[in-house]
Structure formats: C-alpha cells, structure tokens
Amino acid sequence: MKAYLEGLNDVQLKAVTHTEGPVLVVAGPGSGKTRVLTYRIAHLIEEGAAPWEILALTFTNKAAREMKERIASVVGDRANNVWAGTFHSIFARILRVEADKIGYPSNFTIYDSDDSKSVITAILKELNLDKNVYNVNAIRTRISSAKSNLIPPRAYKENEQLMEQDRMQKRSQTHVIYEKYVARCRRAGAMDFDDLLYQLYVLWYKNPDNVLEKYRKKFRYILVDEFQDTNYLQYAILKKLAKYENSPENICAVGDDAQSIYAFRGATIENILDFEKDFKKLKVYKLEQNYRSTEHIVKAANEVITFNKKQIPKEIWSDKGTGQKLRLIKAMTDSEEGKRIADTIVEQKNRFHLSNADIAILYRTNAQSRVFEEYLRRYNIAYRVFGGLSFYQRKEVKDLIAYLRLAVNLKDEEALRRIINYPRRGIGNSTIDKISTLAGAVDKPMWECLGGADVGARAKNALADFVAMVKLFQRRAEQANAYEAAEYIAKQSGLLALLKQDNSIEGMGRLENVNALLDGIKDFVENDEVIEGETATEKSLAAYLQNIALLTDMDNEESGDFVTLMSVHSAKGLEFKSVFVVGLEEKLFPSFMSMDTAEGLDEERRLFYVAITRAEQYLTISYANSRYRYGKMQYNEPSRFLEEISPTHIESSFSLRRSSAGERQSAAPSGAKVIGNFRKPTGNRGLKVDPSKFTPSPSTDIQAGMKVLHLKFGEGKVLSIDGNAANRVATIFFQGIDNPQRRIMLKFAKLQIL
DNA sequence: TGACTGTGGGTTTTT
DNA sequence: CCCACAGTCA
Numbered sequence: 001m002k003a004y005l006e007g008l009n010d011v012q013l014k015a016v017t018h019t020e021g022p023v024l025v026v027a028g029p030g031s032g033k034t035r036v037l038t039y040r041i042a043h044l045i046e047e048g049a050a051p052w053e054i055l056a057l058t059f060t061n062k063a064a065r066e067m068k069e070r071i072a073s074v075v076g077d078r079a080n081n082v083w084a085g086t087f088h089s090i091f092a093r094i095l096r097v098e099a100d101k102i103g104y105p106s107n108f109t110i111y112d113s114d115d116s117k118s119v120i121t122a123i124l125k126e127l128n129l130d131k132n133v134y135n136v137n138a139i140r141t142r143i144s145s146a147k148s149n150l151i152p153p154r155a156y157k158e159n160e161q162l163m164e165q166d167r168m169q170k171r172s173q174t175h176v177i178y179e180k181y182v183a184r185c186r187r188a189g190a191m192d193f194d195d196l197l198y199q200l201y202v203l204w205y206k207n208p209d210n211v212l213e214k215y216r217k218k219f220r221y222i223l224v225d226e227f228q229d230t231n232y233l234q235y236a237i238l239k240k241l242a243k244y245e246n247s248p249e250n251i252c253a254v255g256d257d258a259q260s261i262y263a264f265r266g267a268t269i270e271n272i273l274d275f276e277k278d279f280k281k282l283k284v285y286k287l288e289q290n291y292r293s294t295e296h297i298v299k300a301a302n303e304v305i306t307f308n309k310k311q312i313p314k315e316i317w318s319d320k321g322t323g324q325k326l327r328l329i330k331a332m333t334d335s336e337e338g339k340r341i342a343d344t345i346v347e348q349k350n351r352f353h354l355s356n357a358d359i360a361i362l363y364r365t366n367a368q369s370r371v372f373e374e375y376l377r378r379y380n381i382a383y384r385v386f387g388g389l390s391f392y393q394r395k396e397v398k399d400l401i402a403y404l405r406l407a408v409n410l411k412d413e414e415a416l417r418r419i420i421n422y423p424r425r426g427i428g429n430s431t432i433d434k435i436s437t438l439a440g441a442v443d444k445p446m447w448e449c450l451g452g453a454d455v456g457a458r459a460k461n462a463l464a465d466f467v468a469m470v471k472l473f474q475r476r477a478e479q480a481n482a483y484e485a486a487e488y489i490a491k492q493s494g495l496l497a498l499l500k501q502d503n504s505i506e507g508m509g510r511l512e513n514v515n516a517l518l519d520g521i522k523d524f525v526e527n528d529e530v531i532e533g534e535t536a537t538e539k540s541l542a543a544y545l546q547n548i549a550l551l552t553d554m555d556n557e558e559s560g561d562f563v564t565l566m567s568v569h570s571a572k573g574l575e576f577k578s579v580f581v582v583g584l585e586e587k588l589f590p591s592f593m594s595m596d597t598a599e600g601l602d603e604e605r606r607l608f609y610v611a612i613t614r615a616e617q618y619l620t621i622s623y624a625n626s627r628y629r630y631g632k633m634q635y636n637e638p639s640r641f642l643e644e645i646s647p648t649h650i651e652s653s654f655s656l657r658r659s660s661a662g663e664r665q666s667a668a669p670s671g672a673k674v675i676g677n678f679r680k681p682t683g684n685r686g687l688k689v690d691p692s693k694f695t696p697s698p699s700t701d702i703q704a705g706m707k708v709l710h711l712k713f714g715e716g717k718v719l720s721i722d723g724n725a726a727n728r729v730a731t732i733f734f735q736g737i738d739n740p741q742r743r744i745m746l747k748f749a750k751l752q753i754l
Numbered sequence: 755t756g757a758c759t760g761t762g763g764g765t766t767t768t769t
Numbered sequence: 770c771c772c773a774c775a776g777t778c779a
Contacts, residue, residue, distance in 0.1 A: 059768040059769075060769085062768085086768075087768095087769075088768090089769085112769090113767090132762075135763090193769045194769090196769075197769090261766080261767095262766085262767075262768075264765090264767080265766090265767060265769095364765070365765055365766070366765095366766085367764090367770095367771090387767090428755080549769095550769060551769095552767095552768075552769075567765095567766065568766080569766050572768080573768090589765095590765095591766070593765045594765075594766090603766095604766095607766075628770070629764095629770085630770060630771085631770035631771080
C-alpha cells in the first residue's frame with residue numbers, strides 16, 4: 001500500500017480510493033475531512049490522472065490554500081497544477097478566458113458587496129424610491145438570492161410568488177430595481193459575486209462554441225468541499241459539468257448536514273438530497289470518528305443536534321478519553337461575563353499550561369467582542385479580533401483601489417463615482433448627477449459621457465483635466481507593472497498628498513494603510529514564484545486587481561500567540577484546545593431574527609453545534625442575565641440550547657456558582673481604540689536577504705546548476721530550467737524553507753548569481 | 755463646500 | 770451605543 005494511505009481508517013481509506021463514479025462523504029466534525037479530500041486528490045494523481053484534470057472547489061481561500069499545501073506534501077510540485085480554489089476564484093478564472101462569448105470584456109471588474117449596494121442606492125435615487133422602505137441591504141439580498149436561484153429579471157417579474165412577497169413588503173418596484181441593476185453592471189463591464197456563478201451558468205447554458213464540452217472533457221474529476229453550503233446555482237453548475245450522457249460522473253462531494261450554517265445566504269440542504277437522486281450510482285461514506293475532541297464534548301454536541309428534525313443519521317464518537325466536563329458560567333451582566341471569561345483564561349493558562357493561541361472566544365454577533373477585548377487588554381493577554389472591517393474595505397484603501405480599477409476598466413462606474421471628485425477637483429454633485437442622467441439616457445458608461453453633459457465652463461475644465469489624468473493612469477497601467485503604476489497613480493491623483501496633510505492619529509493610520517496597500521502591491525510584483533492557476537503569471541495592475549478582488553480579511557493568516565476572538569460563523573473549520581462559547585441567551589443565541597421559524601431555529605442550533613465542536617479539550621459556555629444592546633439594558637433568559645445538554649456533561653461546581661459577591665462591574669476604562677490595527681495584505685516580512693546588499697543578475701544569465709540568492713528564499717541551487725524563451729521557469733532548491741523546491745518565473749525573477 | 759445636527763437603523767456573511 | 774446619511778446653515 002502506498003505510504004500516504006497508511007494511517008487512514010477504514011472508511012477514510014474507502015472514500016479516498018473509490019475514485020470512479022459519484023461519491024458523497026458525510027463527514028462529522030473533526031473526522032478527517034480535509035485529509036480525505038487531499039489524499040483523494042493525491043491518490044488520483046498517483047494513479048495516473050493529470051493534475052489539471054482535477055477540479056477541487058472550496059468556499060474559502062484559506063481552505064483552498066490548505067488543501068493545495070497538503071496535496072503538495074504528498075505529490076510535490078504537481079499539486080500546483082490542480083485546479084483547486086474557491087468557487088468564485090475558479091469560476092472567475094474560467095470567465096476571464098471565455099468572457100467575450102457572453103458579452104463581457106475579459107478585464108471585467110468584480111463588484112464587491114459595497115459596490116453592489118451603491119449601485120442600488122443610485123438606482124433608488126433615480127427612481128425616486130424611499131430608501132427607508134426600499135432598504136438597500138434587503139434589496140441586495142433579494143437580488144442576490146434571485147440570481148442564486150437562477151431567476152433573471154424577466155422571470156422575476158413573472159413569478160407571482162416573488163411579486164406578492166414584494167408587495168407585502170411594500171417594495172413592489174423591486175423587480176424594476178433588479179432589472180436596472182443588471183443593466184448597470186453590464187454597462188460597467190462588472191460582475192458582482194453572484195455573477196461569477198450566474199454568468200458561468202449562462203455560459204454553460206448557452207454553450208457558445210461548445211465551450212461546455214471543453215470543460216466537461218477537461219475536468220475528469222470533480223471534488224466539492226463543504227457541499228452542505230452550496231446553493232442551487234452552484235449545484236446547477238456542477239450538474240452541468242458532471243451529469244450528461246455517458247458521463248463518468250466522477251464527482252465527489254464532502255460535507256456535513258449538521259454544519260450547514262449558511263442557509264440564510266441561500267445554501268440549501270436539498271442539494272445533498274438531490275445529489276442522491278441525480279447521481280443514481282452514488283456511494284455514501286460516513287466519517288463518524290471524531291479525532292478532535294474528548295468525549296464529554298462530543299456527546300454534548302450529539303445531544304444538542306438531536307433536537308433538529310431533519311438530518312442524515314450518524315453517530316459521532318471519540319476515543320480520546322472522557323476528558324473534562326463542560327463549564328457553565330452564569331453572569332449577571334455582560335461585563336461580568338467578560339471578566340469571568342478572562343479570569344478563566346488566566347486560570348486555564350496556569351493550570352493546563354495553555355498558550356494564548358490555544359484559546360478562542362466565539363460569539364454569535366461581532367458586537368459582542370468589546371467586553372472581552374476590554375478585559376483581555378486589562379489582563380495583558382494578547383488577542384486578535386477577526387471579522388469586522390477588512391483591510392480592503394477601509395475607505396482610504398478602497399479609494400486608491402478605485403483609481404486602480406478605473407485605470408484598468410474605464411467603464412467601472414462605481415470606481416469612477418468614488419474618485420471623480422476625491423480629492424476635490426471641482427466636480428460637484430450637480431455635475432455628477434447630470435453625467436449620470438445622461439449616461440442613463442443614452443445607456444452608455446459614465447466615462448463616455450464626461451464630455452457630453454451640459455455643464456458650466458468651470459466644471460467642463462475640471463472634467464477635461466480629470467479625463468486627461470485618468471488616461472495617463474490607463475497608459476501607465478498598460479505599460480508599467482502593478483507597483484509602478486499604483487505608486488504613480490497614488491501620487492499623481494493627489495491621494496497621498498491629501499492623506500499626508502492630516503496629522504491626526506486616525507489620519508496617520510489611514511496613510512499607513514495606503515502605504516501598506518502599496519507594499520502589498522510591491523510584494524505581488526516581486527513574488528516571482530509560479531503558482532499555476534492561482535496567481536496570474538503577469539504583474540500588471542489588471543492581474544493584481546483580479547488577485548485581490550476575491551480576498552477577504554480572513555485570508556490573512558498571521559501566526560502569533562494570541563487569543564482568537566471571532567463569530568461562530570468564521571470559526572467553522574477551526575479547532576482550539578480551549579473554546580469559550582459566550583452569550584448563550586434567548587434572542588441572542590438563538591438570534592431574535594431567526595427564532596420564530598423552525599428552520600431558523602434549527603440553523604441556530606447547527607451553529608451552536610459548530611461552536612462546541614471547535615473545542616478539543618476544554619469547553620466553557622457562558623451567558624449573562626442582562627446586557628447592553630443598542631445602548632439599552634436588556635434582560636434575557638438563558639438560551640434554550642443550554643437545556644439540551646444533559647447535566648452529566650457539565651461540571652456541577654460551575655453550573656452553580658454565582659457571580660462573586662461585592663464584585664462591582666466597574667465601567668471598563670475603554671482604552672484608546674487601537675488605531676492602525678491593520679494587517680498588511682502580504683507585507684514585506686520574511687525577507688531572507690537585505691535588499692540593500694542584493695544586486696540581481698540578468699535573468700538570461702541564469703542556467704541550471706548555478707547557485708543563486710533569492711530575496712525571500714535565500715540561497716538555492718538551480719536544478720533545471722524549462723519553458724519557452726519568453727517564459728523561462730527555473731526549478732530551484734532552497735535550503736531550509738518549507739517546500740524547498742520552488743518554481744520561479746525568470747521573467748520576473750530577482751536572483752543573484754553566486 | 756464644509757462642519758454640524760438630527761434621524762433611523764442595527765443577527766450571522768466563506769465570495 | 771455606534772454608525773451612516775440627509776438636511777441645514779454659514
């Protein structure tokens with residue numbers, strides 16, 4: 001037996017080696033799901049499949065990265081050629097190639113949710129609709145879910161049920177907004193997140209030039225992670241790829257119905273049921289042994305989940321020993337909850353020799369993080385809050401990115417609107433409105449209407465200057481690399497100068513953020529490693545933007561010894577030695593938004609299930625009788641979920657303990673907010689060589705057998721060189737780094753011959 | 755155009 | 770309580 005197959009349990013082994021035909025792997029928490037997925041891919045390659053014939057889809061970049069790393073550890077370099085990535089990134093990659101077939105430019109912009117919202121806001125204004133009635137978020141969700149269910153505007157209008165729902169909400173014009181929204185995006189050469197899926201489906205469906213056959217042939221093996229989180233549209237796309245006449249149906253879905261927590265975003269458990277119906281030869285494997293947690297934790301989790309009606313029957317078990325019972329902390333106030341949790345963390349660190357990194361505090365809503373931050377700061381315990389505003393969502397970062405986007409795609413209206421008068425250049429709101437109206441009237445991108453609007457002489461001049469400037473930016477973007485172009489644009493636009501004027505602490509933080517973005521772009525340009533499939537192998541601004549459009553803050557993997565604070569949603573897939581699940585109160589967890597429907601409640605319960613199954617050894621659950629919410633004191637009952645865990649799993653001394661007497665909850669001195677607590681997108685950390693002592697040699701001189709120096713990887717030996725003259729790629733062995741064998745694109749290489 | 759004030763709204767969110 | 774935004778005034 002192949003070495004990598006040893007150490008798999010019986011079911012895992014079957015799931016890995018059953019390569020032909022449809023397979024569903026139902027994987028409980030901590031049951032080695034990722035292991036199965038990666039070994040299966042490795043096994044496919046070992047058995048002769050070409051890496052590029054394998055399509056592996058995940059939901060997060062992080063999961064994709066982890067998967068690739070783990071495949072590489074078994075099959076080496078070949079892992080780079082597997083089409084592994086998120087649904088969105090892989091689909092975007094295909095769409096870049098095929099865009100013209102469905103009427104999009106290949107340099108299409110990806111609109112993020114903020115862009116989508118501002119498009120909707122503009123449409124509301126145009127249609128004179130009350131934005132208190134037409135709540136932008138609600139409309140966006142509505143449009144998103146229409147797309148996710150393959151309902152285009154035309155079908156929406158004819159769908160009596162949808163129209164009735166809109167009338168009930170007093171938002172009968174929603175279909176008009178939807179129609180306009182779609183038209184606007186197309187006019188701007190932009191796809192929103194849902195379009196990356198929707199348009200791919202359109203491509204499959206319309207099938208110009210038989211493009212679908214091409215990809216059916218190409219992807220001989222398909223794997224899908226977190227299948228329970230796929231929506232109707234995603235499954236429809238997968239079916240097009242895998243289900244057709246004489247298809248080998250080599251599709252393997254891995255998931256856990258009990259961990260489906262994204263129904264509110266359109267994920268549907270129906271997909272698992274349909275999967276069995278659609279693929280008749282389906283073989284199901286259940287991974288039921290939990291290798292993560294001790295028994296009290298696993299059993300408590302099992303108890304909780306049995307309260308849900310619908311589920312795939314399975315029995316999760318652990319042989320890691322009984323372990324510790326759960327602790328329950330009952331606090332009078334949210335502040336006391338914070339203090340007691342912090343106390344417990346100190347205690348656990350001492351008693352069990354845990355480091356900060358072993359510990360996580362998980363909450364239902366991001367707003368809950370504050371109290372814990374206050375006490376952790378007071379106790380001098382390092383922590384990091386995940387979620388909230390991501391680096392790329394900060395205003396100053398978005399401003400610069402808007403300039404970059406516009407330079408790459410002049411039709412990008414959201415980018416244009418954002419910066420046309422920032423920094424101020426005398427193009428006021430009335431001027432912009434005129435241009436916008438004109439654009440709507442002639443149905444052309446705003447960019448093309450800048451000269452045509454009937455505006456005063458001053459505005460006219462300002463517009464002409466603006467157009468000239470952006471054209472310069474565009475040329476730069478075409479000719480220079482991403483960093484040179486971005487730096488030029490940041491300076492010439494006046495953006496940097498404007499930020500430098502502001503000497504407040506916040507202002508300096510903003511400047512720092514923009515510089516961090518520029519650093520990140522530099523890093524992108526200097527990163528000469530070939531990662532087939534993921535990173536575009538060119539260093540243009542366009543390539544950079546494609547690269548970051550689908551990144552989130554969560555992708556910033558940063559190691560260090562800190563306590564993790566995050567929402568339960570973001571904790572999915574993670575594990576910690578000690579986990580604190582806090583705020584177990586009615587109306588909070590379960591959330592008041594979800595508690596009136598049975599389905600909503602079930603999803604909340606799955607969320608709780610996800611939360612408790614993050615813990616390896618120590619699990620502490622807490623609630624407070626009262627807490628501040630929206631500035632008002634609220635009194636809540638303990639969560640119904642608490643009663644679903646039998647007392648045998650809960651440490652009695654803790655379930656009885658009241659808050660210590662006389663302990664006043666002092667108004668926490670909410671210390672100065674941490675400003676500039678950003679993380680660089682990639683950063684220039686980890687350079688092995690001092691750049692000032694480094695003189696790169698001409699890349700044409702580099703030959704196999706040479707000893708070379710690399711800024712990031714240090715000293716290495718060139719093993720071989722391949723690729724054509726224009727795209728020579730060197731395989732170099734660098735001592736003392738992870739995956740020492742790297743493939744470096746010589747075109748961009750910064751290598752010094754030793 | 756910029757600074758100030760009032761109003762309304764506020765689960766979770768891989769992309 | 771905290772934020773975003775629209776409206777108002779100088």
